[in-house]
Amino acid sequence: MVEFAYETMLAVPGLEIQVHPPEGADPAEWERFLQALAATPLKWRDLPSALHRLNLEKLKSPPVKPLADVPPAGGGAAAQLTCSEQIYDQKTVPDEWWNHKMGEVRYPVSTDFANIADCGVRFRWEPGGVFNEINSAATVGAKNVDHTGMVLGMWAASVDNEFDDTHLWYRLTSVAGLGELEKVIDDAIDKGLGSLLIPFVCAWDCIFNSCDDCDKDAKDIADDANPIDDVIGLIPGVGDTSGEDYVGVWHFINMNPGRSNEYDDHEGELWEEGGPNGVPSAEEIVLMAYFDTVGFSLHYEPSNGPKRYQITGADDGLPDTKMRSEAQWQFATLGHTAFEPVDNLAYYGWRRFRDGVPEEGIEKHRVSFIGWPLHAIGDATVPMHVAGTSSWGHRPFEDGQMEIWSKLRMEREPQAAQFELITRVVQAAFENWRFIEQWRALTGRRDDVPVRELVTRLAQRTYDYSMAKQSETDQTWPFLPAATALWFVKATRAASLALYTGRDDSASIGRPPIEDGIATSMALLIATADLLPPAPPPNPR
Amino acid sequence: MKRLILFLVLLLLIFLGFACWLAVKPLPAGADCRLVAEHKVRLWNLVFWDKARREAEYQKELAACLGSPPCTDFTAAANFDYMRLGRQLLSGAIAPDEYLARVRDISRKLRLARTVPGWADALAKGDHDCDLVPDDRDRCPDSADLGATDDQGCPAKGPMPKAPSREEIERAKEVMHVAISGPCKDAAPPTYSTPLLIGLDPNDPDSFYIAVSKTAEQPPACPVFYDIRIRSERSSFFSQSSSSAHFSFVFRSSENVDRSPAGQFRNVFRVRKQNVPQWNDLVTPAIEPSDHEDRIVQVRMVNGNGLSRGWSEPRRFSINILTRNFPPF
Secondary structure: HHHHHHHHHHHHHHHHOOOOOOEEEEEEEHHHHHHHHHHHHHHHOOOOOOOEEEHHHHOOOOOOOOOOOOOOOOOOOOOOOEEEEEEOOOOEEEEEOOOOEHOOOOOOOOOOOOOOOOEEEEEOOOOOHHHHHHOOOHHHHHHHOOOOHHHHHHHHHHHHHHHHOOEEEEOHHHHOOOHHHHHHHHHHOOOOOHHHHHHHHHHHHHHOOOHHHHHHOOHHHHHHHHHHHHHHOOOEEEEEOOHHHHHHHEEEHOOOOOOOOOOOOOOOHHHHHHHHHHHHHHHHHHHHHHHHHOOOEEOOOOOHHHHHHHHOOOOOOOOOOOOOHHHHHHEEEEEHHOOOOOHHHHHHHHHHHHHHHHHHOOOOOOHHHHHHHHHHHOOOOOHHHHHHOOOHHHHHHHHHHOHHHHOOOOOOOHHHHHHHHHHHHHHHHHHHHHHHHHHHHHHOOOOOOOHHHHHHHHHHHHHHHHHHHEEEOOOOOOOOHHHHHHHHOHHHHHHHHHHOOOOOOEEEEEEEHHOOOOHHHHHHHHHHHOOOOOOOOOOOO | OOHHHHHHHHHHHHHHHHHHHHOOOOOOOOOOHHHHHHHHHHHHHHHHOOOHHHHHHHHHHHOOOOOOOOOOHHHHHHHHHHHHHHHHOOOOOHEEEHHHHHHHHHHHHHHHHHHHHHHHHHHHOOOOOOOOOOOHHHHOOOOOOOOEEOOOOEOOOOOOOOOOOHHHHHHHHOOOOOOOOOHHHOOOOOOOOOOEEEEEEEEEEEEEEEEEOOOOOOOOOOOOEEEEEEEEEEEEOHHHEEEEEEEEEEHHHHOOOOOOHHHHEEEEEEEEEOOOOOOOHHOOOEEOOEEEEEEEEEEEEEEEEOOOOOOOEEEEEEOOOOOOOOOOO
């Protein structure tokens, strides 16, 4: 989505696409917007990629040789990394190819750069569709391809790697009352409390992940997740669990009417109030009951989420979070914990990007932090994220969108159709940009962007669209509890996905929120470019 | 006879005295609140408090570790009620809409206690019927246990919230393997299973068998899972190399392929090549006498309630060209 937004900014002037202003737009304002749009990529290209801050040890598994495996030859030639496949007709790339300004990054960065093996590039990448005409190796030469959109997209995706946002543990419930704690732990080990976790792990994994581990030929999930192995003397709670399955609890914003919104103007995930129209799915209710039975709750101390996403000292005109104490955070079980909403996550990253954090050695405009608001925008286009539900078809919906991505972005459609899509996106970006400009005029904050409102407004539009479609399609899109139920069983997982991808209208019905998300991302990038230093004159390509 | 009785009474008194001493002995200075809570549990046991009361009070004590009264009191009470409702839902004792209504009722009252001045303090002074509405504003002081009420403590009116049906909940429990189900009710953890034999199918080199001992002690229809892990250790004298690999498999007892009489006492599970990416690490035998191909196998049984007694002792099998095949059955 971010990459598409960036490529669109290259394509509009590059392909001389005639985008008409939306009806009623002020021509002068429209012109100013188009100029800003055309100038934006240059400014982003001039920012360091910040990729050098990643843990390079993770680029490790075979067949990639260790970093700097080819010694610099006779004074100064760059060391080389060997990739498992060719990229731009070569199998080697310079060591630290990523450590440059974004406009000088010579290879498409993998969206999973932080985690994957290999040399960190995305093989066989090209921008796709009409974008190939202005920014592919075939048309401009490999050395001239602009990979800035890829880097921005990678940073947006990397928010899902913030595993330390969420740590969970088991607060002892009734069993503890029946005897002494040590006895309970001994019993737990003897009687296999670790095993008791298997169903839980399966359930959670199936909601948030591929749930391959839950099938009979799977890995030993109990060992992976068994907190009893890490029994520690912290009371009242046992064990510590974190990882990719748990990151997402901060990535929701519940736009249902009638929610309690106790701590923020919009609450995030709160299972007992989640689901379309506030109806939790059967899976969520079962998990909620299960959590209450075993006392599964947030472990405050090691969790970054509460510290990052509770907002204090807000300067965007929206209220601060009503702060919760450590006790309040961790004494309620998961089903009754209101997690902070995803617009707060956006704001956390935005403030760090905007201001830097000198005491942590983080400079202003470090590009990794723009990933937070961009990620939040992506989440706000997903119906389940804005209805506060982990279920109702959440996982198969998202996987389905990935599967039909080329259809959604009309990659193989005729040029005219793609231009129409670009036109719609740019017009919607204009509306978002205008909102930002109005907010700036109203507040006098020229060097700021109201990211919380951007995300919330998008979430509201996604919610309204989703609920309307739910009704129009006779409850078959997008909220589909059957899809989650089928997802749990490997044999029926393909059928679960097909409930979304197999529809005749799968692309046309799924596209509007995506377009909206691309447009909002583009508006954010354009408005943020106002904060960045002037760009150097462009290199003639 | 009298002497014997006197002696027994004396013994009993000594025992009780010792138990009392254990229960009331002073805690070390600086003992954390957890120890304090457990100390109190011992006292409550002595005075024969019932289980529910002990549990509720223990929750309060634990809550006190994290904050100060009176908030801890109602948080603990709420958690206790959440837990009981959770169990009731999972056991099918209450309908999903009823569960949701009651859970939301508790959460709403928690919010009241957090936001309405005086509510929490009043709650700490008394809540006779444990409906989380303080006695001083409770117009219906004898609410049903776990029943949803309005802010005055009287039975809640209005429609039930929309919720999935009982059938949907049962299906969800099944696919999520959340098995607090009838057939496994009150079943003890299954006994230990032990690895018996492993080897390739001599007629099908793409199948590998694992045999483990079985038990019939679980109630009928209570599913039993066999969680098996295998570590492969390989070393070669001539190449001076060694390596290892790990494999994990989970089988249901119904997947036993041994239909022979021996199948009464053992389960034989089949692993297929297509499901094991590192197939060679699992099945390749040692060729040279100086090479070692060992498979260290452990198994644990888990019943449908997720209970297990843990892993068996590891058993080592050496695989060479003579022992690589599983005997016919």
